[in-house]
Amino acid sequence: MKRAVILFMLFASAVWGANADLVLRNGMVITMDSANPKATALAIQKDKIVWVGEDAQAQSWIGAATKVIDLKGAFVYPGFIDSHAHILALGGSRLEIDLNDTPNKETIAKMVQERISKAKKGDWILGRGWDQNQWPEKKFPTAQDLDPVSPENPVVLERTDGHAVWANSVALRLAGVTAATKDPQGGKIIHDEKGNPTGVLVDNAMDLVNSKMKSLSQTEEIERTTIALKEAAS
Structure with missing residues (x-):
């Protein structure tokens, strides 16, 4: 158990310490998480969302090569599945x-x-x-x-x-x-x-x-x- 915790901490440190490829901010992010249903920013690394939070914390994910998009209040939703789309x-x-x-x-x-x-x-x-x-x-x-x-x-x-x-x-x-x-x-x-x-x-x-x-x-x-x-x- 102790070993698993250490490995998780090392993994989290590696991920959270890196710059994102893409950061979206100044938006309305619908998370579908009842504990934190809304946010204003998110970070993406290698086509995966690695962080969701507020604009103030988003800066820590931005590096020289990070693409930043100002959503200007636009909404971000999880992907929709339409079972009857032609x-x-x-x-x-x-x-x-x-x-x-x-x-x-x-x-x-x-x-x-x-x-x-x-x-x-x-x-x-x-x-x-x-x-x-x-x-x-x-x-x-x-x-x-x-x-x-x-x-x-x-x-x-x-x-x-x-x-x-x-x-x-x-x-x-x-x-x-x-x-x-x-x-x-x-x-x-x-x-x-x-x-x-x-x-x-x-x-x-x-x-x-x-x-x-x-x-x-x-x-x-x-x-x-x-x-x-x-x-x-x-």
Whole structure:
């Protein structure tokens, strides 16, 4: 027991006697420690928090190579764990056409046309946020509403709730969706009065077109994740 105490004291002396790599001060640090719930500063060494306390004591951790950040009253929290965060989807949505609060399908067609003008032939044009209940006719759109502005690019636009997509004829053709295509389990292909697919695919039927898109590269995943995390931290 005595030996353990001595070793602990030596370890503590080594750690507490060194300068920190980073010191945050002049903030509101939420410690989650009921005995000391709040502090104003903390010190970090080698990516580990080694000290939490008040600004007056923070100076002892600052050396010539220490980076010091004045938080100017900002909060510091422990890391949050979100059990239902669509990080890649959030980042991806910021690169797609934002269709939220669009007043009608004609407006969306113009937005798609504008995006295609900046894209290459064959590029997938993606968007999210449309809601037919906000439009005057309150009816599902069709592939024919998009086809005039997208003859050479597959277009897939996700509904605001994420449970349906609106695809143009190019996307349906690439996915092999025809009048003979059966509804997948847990999904539905919307058909017109002649039995032809309209371009709206619900739930698991969305995979018919989504599966034809190329997988994201590592670079693309990093880009989307970075965008989402920056937004989450803003």
